[in-house]
Amino acid sequence: MRALVQRVTEASVRVDGQLLGExxxxxxxxxCAMEGDDAAKSKALAAKISKLRIFTDDAGKMNKSLVDVGGAALIVSQFTLAADTSRGNRPGFSAAAKPDIGRALYEQFIADVSALGIQTATGSFGADMAVNLTNDGPVTIWMDV
Structure with a gap:
């Protein structure tokens, strides 16, 4: 699975103007669930993200995890993270899992993050979403498992 993780002071997602999560x-x-991903990869990604030390401690060092600071996670599906831009000007998305598998792994990932005691909010799989955020730092990290 692949994730783009952004440390935020706030974030929200809307569909058709309706707030879904914040x-x-x-x-x-x-x-993004990729071809060949399974529940074990979802669980591994959730665990890795929950322990990622990207929040500052009292000395201003990135030394604390999401769990350490009691933060929440807004989880949004985004198949475009599977984009292949190696040829031409139009990205290809064949590396993304098929929609039925992608949906199941997205829901599994949400459950895996929640099971770690992290408050979660979500978008809507496959919807045209408007995501708003205030990136803190900015801190943005690309992750694959």
């Missing part, structure tokens, strides 16, 4: 201090996690 968080304060925490992470915006854009997540």
């Amino acid at each position: 968080v304060g201090r925490g992470l915006l996690i854009l997540v």
Whole structure:
């Protein structure tokens, strides 16, 4: 699985103007299931993100995790993270999992993050979403498992 993780002071997602999810201090996690991914990769990605030390401690060093600071996660599906831009000007997305598998792994990832005691909010799989965020730092990290 692939994720783009952004440390935020706030983030929200809307569909057709309706608020679906929002968080304060925490992470915006854009997540994509890739061909060949399974529940074990979802669980591994959730664990890795939950322990990622990208929040500052009292000395101003990035030394604390999302769990350490009691932050929340806004989890949004984004198949475009699978983009292949190696040829031409139009990205290809064949590396993304098929929609039925992608949806199941997106839901599994949400459950895996929640099971770690992290408050979660979500977007809507496959929807045209408007995501707003205030990136803190900015801190943005690309992750593959």
